Amino acid sequence: MHHPGPPRFTTVGDAVELAPRDPDPNESYEWTLLDAPAESDTTVGDGAVEYLRPDVPGVYRVELAAPDGTHQLTVRTFPDEREPARFEIPVEDFETPAEEIDRVGVIGLFNDHLWGRDEAVREGDRYVFEAQLEPGVHNSTFIVNDGEEHHHREFTVEGPGRPRISLDAVRDGDVFRIEANARPPADSSTEASALDVVFCLDDRADLEESVLEVDGQTAKLPASAIDEPVGVHAVALDQRHSVRDTVVVGDGGDTIAHPNEPPAWVETATIYEIYVRAFAGERVQTTFSALERRLPYIESLGVDTVWLTPILASPTEHGYHITDFFEVATDLGTREEFESFVAACHERDIKVVFDLVINHADHEHPAFAQSAAGVPEFRDWFVWNDRAEPDADRSRGPGPDDMRAQRYFNWSNIPNFNYGEPAVRSFLLDVVEEWAPLVDGFRCDVAWGVPHGFWKEVRERVHEIDPEFLLLDETVPVHDPDYHDLEFDLHYGTEVYSALRQIGSGDAPAGALLDAVADAERAGFPDQALQMRYVENHDEERYLAEYGRDSLRGAVAATFTMPGVPMIYAGQERGMTDSRGPIEWQSGDTGLTNVHRRLSKTRSETPALESGTLERIEYHTDTEQAVAFGRATDDQRVFVALHFGPGTATVRLPEGIGSTELVTGAPIEATPRDDGVAVSVADVLVVEATD
Template sequence: MTDPGPPRTTTVGDSIQLAPWNPDPDERYHWRIESAPEGSEVVLDDGPVVELCPDVTGTYECILSAPDGEHTKRIRVFEDDSRPARFELPVDESPVAPDDDGELVIHGPFNEHIVGPERPRLDGDKYVYETDLPPGEHMHFFGDPDGDVRAIRDKLTVPGPGKPRVRLDAELTDEDVVLTATARAPPTDEYADSDVDVEFYLDDRDGVDRTALSVTGHEARLPRSAVDGEVRIHAVPVAERHGVADYVRIDIDSETVTRPNEPPEWAESATIYEVFVREFAGGRLDTTFERIEERLDYLDWLGVDCLWLTPVLESPTRHGYHITDYFDTASDLGTREEFEALVDACHDRGIRVVFDLVINHTGADHPYFQLSAAGVDGYREWYEWEDGEPRHYFNWSTIPNLNFESLAVRRFLLDVVDEWAPVVDGFRTDVAWGVPHSFWKELRERIKRDDPEFLLLDEKIPHEPEYHEAEFDLHYDTTLYRQLLDVGRGDAPAESLLDVPDRIADAGFPEYALQMRYVENHDEERYLEQCDEAALRAAVATTLTFPGVPMVYYGQERGMTGYRDRMAWVDGDDELTAFHRRLLRTRDEEPALRGGDVTRVEWDVVDGDHGRVVAFERVADAGDDEESLVIALNFEAEPAVVDLPTIEPTDLLTGEDVEVSTSERDEGTDGVRVRVEDAVVCRRPK
């Protein structure tokens, strides 16, 4: 059956792609606007996949005509929340001099990272680029179009309100479905939770009469008699801006209520280990699936329970992201049977496997791109072409973008998903920001309707909460990553790490969204190359003591400095490895490190650099009692002496007493004075 997907929200001027789900490329599909807000002049192009760019606020009702009938999709449009943004770069910092033939380029998510169209103007001693953007942090790059197009990376903060959040719950009574929305205001905005409005929407795919839903404030009711089988109900928080929608699915027949936006329960306490596949065997060996399997005892010993493998499909590159065959494993790594044997061996050790799904682009050597470039009928539209050139991001000219307006492409990629989802436990999605929301929503429902334990991790850079709305469970936490770099380099105080949770909440991420915390990955320089080992230890401890899902990049624990070098099995740093292992084991043993929030505590540096030390508390609900831990981190090479609240002075990482001797303490000190070399984790008495 054709499916147009759930209702959507957007703002004036911000386009939404409309596409049929589970399409047949040989059939005809057509979209039309059935009703639009007064004053709208929007029309839709003719085609199966179209863009709706709303011009006024209100609700647009769009109809998809498909072989099996007509289907309704509603789009709620809010006011444009963008405001003037000005990017500046001093001329003396530019990779392009004013008298060079080349021109400076700027790109970022605001222009889909397409290099070329946007050129800053020279304004005195600065390059300037002006546009309108919504409030928040906007990553961007300045670069040389003929050289490094990402020479300078920076972020611009556009002031303005954050996004409210909502959680939707439901219960069944004898007569009704009762819905309760818990709204949250952005933590750093001045208005209260009670000032957040909530709008409720029935999913038109379920055929329930919309007038049957009655709403009173943050609660709604729907008579059971109005539902034939199943109903999905969505809630959107609205304040100065609107936020990410949540929804519930109710099955009247089985008396069940589910929250499909929730991540898998296992993922909430997982620890991920990323392997850059072809370098993992180390030494003079070529990596194969069998050789990875032979090293699984190391991952088990280290304490990780989720293995993310960079691409394992056929590709001419060592990194594997230029895929040329989506339905077979890479010949140098091994057969499909050997890959599945590796997955089984991981499962035997309690380790789940995450597969790197690369569907924004193919390699330029893929036969379909070659046919597309040659103009062969039926293949030209598989890729995005502009002025006779294939469209791509950054300077990635050898990985052309697939065209998601093609039903053939969508059908092909859904077949890829169906091929590999039953084999593994999750997908890490490469360049998630380059794939339309409409496709991610279809992929999630296609997989997780039958397998809610499947994990979906986005590579969304920068951090944006819209990718959680019926799309992903786990998100690259670029906010914490960038802040850890700033702290490690000495550009920000360690205490600034405590602002990160509020910044993520201000952006609009729901409380139940999971964040992947990391200090390095296969696309970034090693932290040890950018900072020193003392900072690395404290940064790693941050990722493993903050709430969220920590990720260790292969070799990080061995002290490697080459970000894609062969694994340092023999000549790695054993003490640094032991430090990682202590952190991983402690996180596994302590519920307070796997749930709850970061809470500020009173602390003071008696001896050491105050700007390089931070302390905080983690609390986990343990039945009727609450277990509390206090964590202190030191980013400096020299140990620090720190006054903390009253704690039990045994460091859970080492088992050692970290309290300094009485003679070194001032009389009347309130709390406990401890020595912090890199990280200390201590219990707080109940």
């Protein structure tokens, strides 16, 4: 079925991709704008893949003519949220002498990280770039001349946070009743009960919208009207709109599904990222068989999910430049040996996450070579720009056809796939279906570079194969809740990661951790969205090398005790300082390894740490390098104290604590103080609350 999928929710200023699902490159597809607000002047093209650019708030309806018939899609558009943003950098911050600076380019998510699209303007003693951006934290990079120097800057656009919503549904006689749990952002004065909620039916349902009866934050749908599963979507409205939530109600039975919820196993998972070719060590080649032999060690860490960096054919050590999307790298072994590794993981109840790279290909991939050579079948597989445009890298023919392939940043060897080409979409869906049946999840590289609509299609595809399939997005440094809109389950927790780095460097107090969690909520991430907690990964410097062992122990403890899914980057637990160097098996820090084991075990044995809510508590400490908080479920409450500095910190916790520290099992020496008890904390203390 070529229907473009669920209805879309957007704002004025954001373009919505329109594309057929499961396209046949040999067939024709055409879009038509059926309906738009009276004040709108927008149009859509008639190609297979187009963009709708809503220019006023309201409801837009488009129709796709496809080989299997016509399909309609509704786009609900809310007011423009953007505000003026001004990034600036003093000239004196550049190492390049001012008289040698010809141009200063600016890249960020606001221009798709395309090098050369925007330039900063010299204003007196600084370079300035202005843009219209939605409220929140935005990152930019200033690039001098042709890239010999670059600087990062962060800018916060002031404005309201986003509300959040979750849907519950029950069958009551002949009616499915859908209740919205709408919550305003923390900075809003609106009561939850006063929030507007917009409900709508999935466009794929053969039902009139009027069959859905809406009364405030409740919707009712007659079960007798349904002869197949139907999606009901909703967003909450305050000054901005929420990420949608969805329920799917059954086909005359009581079936109710929540497609936006992560797989149940992920909430309690502990992830272990393996930078594949470095894992076996300096003198041993990493192969799938070598990985399989080390599973007892991985299991000993309390890990139940392994994420492998790319394992497909690639000329690079890291594997992110892929030359064959259907073959494993020969230096790692055969496909049969990879499948043996996966089976061995499953025998130990360890899930396997595959690194899916579908934003780009290596420039030696046959499709790119033929696209560059002007072969008609492949001409539009990549995005080609005029040679005069600098955000490109490779020639395609002489004379007027002299073009270059678009890529992000200065990634000159990995041109971007053109998602406007149906053949590309079909090819990459085949890649998804090739590997999804073998593994338990995808970590999706450069997820921000792939259209939202394609990820929505990928989600439905993999859930048809395995309803418990995990999707983890790499959307860094911007942490965007819209990637939880029927797309991803688990997200890089960049706010907490950044806070841990700032605490380690001494640029922020330990209490910044609690604000970082609140920042993700303010951004609009739904309650069911899971955040991955980490101190490092293969793209970042080792935390130990940057901030030392004391800070590392506190930071690792934070990843296991704060809400979210902890991730260990292989070698972190061995005291590695080289981010991509071979694992030091013989000379590694076994004491630090055991710290990770204890934390993993404590989390798995403490329900409040695995799934409890975060509570701010009254505490006092003698250093800014310490922080305390609570975690609670209906049946358990614990207090956690973290310390990122040398020696020990004294932390006063509320009265009523247990006598045993849960990480070490040691008795707690608590000294009564006014309104609490004082405890000594080296790196982490977890204690059960008794009151």
